[in-house]
Structure formats: C-alpha cells, structure tokens
Amino acid sequence: MEKYLINPNEKIATINKDLYGHFSEHLGRCIYEGIYVGENSKIPNVNGMRSDVVAALKEMGIPVLRWPGGCFADEYHWKDGIGEKSKRKKMINTHWGGVVEDNSFGTDEFFELCRQLGCDAYVNGNVGSGTVQEMSEWVEYITFDGVSPMAELRAKNGHKEPYKLKYFGVGNESWGCGGCMDPEHYGNLFKQYNTYCRTYNKDNPISRIACGPNGGDYHWTKQVMDKVKHHANGISLHYYTLPRDSWDDKGSATEFDRNEYDATVSKAFRMDELITNHLAAMDSVAPWKPVKLVVDEWGTWYDVEPGTNPGFLYQQSTMRDAIVAALTLNIFNKHADRLLMCNIAQTVNVLQSVILTDGKKMVKTPTYYVFKLFKEHQNNTLLGSFITTEKLYSANNKKEFPQLVESASVDENGVIYSTVANTSSTKSAKIKCQIADTKVKSIKAEIITEECHAKNEFDCEEKVFIKEFTSFRQLKDGFTAELPACSVVKFTIER
Secondary structure, three states, X not given: OEEEEEEEEEEEEEOOHHHHEEEOOOOOOOOEOOOEOOOOOOOOEEOOEEHHHHHHHHHHOOOEEEEOOOHHHHHOOHHHHOOOHHHOOOEEOXXXXXXXXXXXXXXXXXXXXXXXHOOEEEEXXXXXXXXXXXXXXXXXXXXXXXXXHHHHHHHHOOOOOOOOOOEEEEOXXXXXXXXXXXXXXXXXXXXXXXXXXXXXXXXXXXXXEEOOOEOOOHHHHHHHHHHHOOOOOEEEEXXXXXXXXXXXXXXXXXXXXXHHHHHHHHHHHHHHHHHHHHHHHHHHHOOOOOOEEEEEEEEEOOOOOOOOOHHHOOOOOEXXXXXXXXXXXXXXXXXXXXXXXXXXXXXXXXXXXXXXXXXXEEEEOHHXXXXXXXXXXXXXEEEEEEEOOOEXXXXXXXXXXXXXXXEEEEOOOOOEEEEEEEOOOOOOEEEEEEEOOOOOOEEEEEEXXXXXXXXXXXXXXXXXXXXXXXXXXXXXXXXXXXXXXXEEEEEEXXX
C-alpha cells in the first residue's frame, strides 16, 4: 500500500486560477463553428457565440482565454477585424489549411466572448509581421479610457467603455513561425515593442508575456531572460506530447497499444522536468526571480482524424488524454509558486480540446471532465504533500514515470481537495493517506475512469464523465482507497 502524506501546516503558495487556462486560435474549427457561429445562425447563440459551448465552458470553470494565436497571431492585423463585418478585409490563413479568414471574429467579438464566459483575457500581439505602432494602438483600443484616436474608434464600433485586459503576449514562437529569430534579437524586439504597449489604466495593470522556449531549449530561456528580466512579467514555454518521435507520424488519437500509451504518459510527465529546468535557467540569470513561467501551449498532439483537413488539427480525445491532463494539472499545482498562467491547446475542435462540435451537436471530451473535476483547486492554497509510488517503464522511449501523481490544496474554509491520477493502464493502486494534525469530519470522492481507449462520441451516451467514488475508507486522520487503473480521483475532505 502506497503512503500518501498531506501537511495542512505547510502552505506553499496560492494556486493561481489561471493555471487552468485555455487557448483559442484561428485554426480549423476552433473559433468558427466551434465557438462563433454568427448572429444569424440556426444554432442557438448570443451575439454569435454558441450558447451550448459557452454554458459548458462556464460550468467547467474556464478562468482565462488566450487569443488569436498561436502562429496565426504573427500574421494577424487587428484593424482588419473591427467595424462593420461586411467591410472587413479577408485574408488567407497561411499557417492553417490555406482557408479564407473573413475576420468576422475580431477584438470586440473576443471580449464579448470573455464577457459571456466570465473569464479574463489574454491577447497575443503580432511581432513577426506587425509594427510597434500597430501593437501600441491595439493596446490603446482595448484599454484606454479617455480621449484618444483608438478610444474614439472603439466607441464608434459600439464599445465606449474600455475592456479589461489581464495579459498581453509580445509575439508568439518567435524562434519559429513567429519570425525564425535568435533569442538575442527577439529579446531586444520585446523591449522595443513592450515600451509602447502602455498600461493606460492603473486599475487595469497588464501582465506582459515574453516569448519563451520550445521544449528543452534552455539557451533561448537564458538569453531572453537576460534581455527582459526588468520588463516582462512572464516567459512562455510551449511543450506538446507526441506518442512518437516524428512530426510526420505522431500516432493515432484513438488506436494505440499499451506501449504507445506508456510512451505518451511518460512524455507528458516530462513537463515536470521542463518546468524545473527552465526555472533554474531563469534563476541563473536573475536569482531574485522577477519573472514567472507561463506554459501557454501544452497538450497531446496526434495525427488528424482520417478524412479531415490536415491543417485543421482535429483529433478525438480518450481516457489517455484525461490521464495526461490530470497528471499535468497536478504538476502545475506543485509549481504554483513559480507559474503565472497555463493554457491547454486548444479549447474546441483542435488538438487536446475540451469540447468537440459537429453542426448543432456538441460533446464534452474526457479532458473536459478533468478540468471540471480539478476546478476547486483554483485560487486555493497549495499544501505540502508526498506520495510513494511504483515507477512504470515506457519500452518505446526507455523512460520511467510514476504510477501515481497527486497534489493537494485547501480553500478559505479549511476544506482540503486532493487529486490523484493513476497513470497505469492495467494496474490498480492502494493508498493510505494521512493528514497531519487533522481530525477528519467527512470525505466525499469523485472519479473519472474507463478503459484507456474510451471516448465520448456524437449521438452516443457519454462513456467518460465524473462519477461518485466509494472505494475508500475514512480514517480518523485520513483515508485508505483503491484507485482503479487509468483513473483520476478527487477527495474532498472536511475537518
């Protein structure tokens, strides 16, 4: 039986709600069809936003949304997406499928979406093909409260009051699709562009995000950190989990054997190593820790579903993805003291999405239910915790990974929330949890579990969702439990 220890006396950090953020790019059917259908659509909507999707995301607890990209951000010119829709300039989305972008979803529509969701806004600016003036005027359009050309333009478009902008990204993947730059050049550009992205309203301070590394590129992190340490609030990290080592043959989202399952989970667990090492790289440049890390693109990436546009990145989601989501969110919780925000890619119909749509139909993925299960952690205090666990082994990439991954937090009323993922696709796990200096009053538990290939499909009864979990025994100072293979369990502990 594995030992699980929770120490309510060790209060480490607040788990920023934005560690549970999401990413929506103008890519495939994420924005159009997935979120925005237009005011004249037969699909029920409010101001063009799908009512079913908005309701589901609110129920899940979406705290912040990133837009408009991604690679798309560095070819997006925001003035093309404002004003009368019939007069908006059309463009070719060169990164994703070569389709025509009609710009009917722009800045004002994005902030209307955030209003309906009740979430904060993270806007990514264009460094790759834009100008300092363009980016400066965008921030002015969004946030300025007073007399100015951009505030007047916003008012002309029907929005007299400024919007609340919490985060602004100065460029995206500048090492690749955002301009193929070297880190020293990007770092200097960040300082130039950021200088003119002013905070116009003291009641709306904007956190500035610098473009950080791809995966394990620690050189990029050090060089950019050296340039931006006095200017940025966060540096981004992008890391995707591919079952195989080839971008041309990533593997199927739904058809995989046990070895490929293990490889996927072991690669997802690398997130802990990447966060630790990039923080160390940042600290080697600025040991006073002025900048936090932002993981604003993460998740699984498979080959697209057969018969779909390769540029749309549409993939199904299974219990394997639920396990990846749960272990990743537990890792984020454990690093709450140094993480500012994280955004899974992407919200609807793209990569590891939480929702899939097909015309009027909508389905919640297994990943959706993990986010819903974990939402009580948002803004809680991370507690010290530790679990003993068997090490599993991935034969495909010759890496070990833990069978059990956990985290624990406490809310303002003293209620403890513990989330534990059993990453094994075949073996259950028995645990004994002891909570220091605690007399347990009551425990409730919920679970997400199914065979690792299980998925939710249109026109079928959902297979993967949150259920009550009863395979535990309450103790005076904790509990014992047997966690099924391929499962995610949340314990709610009142003292």
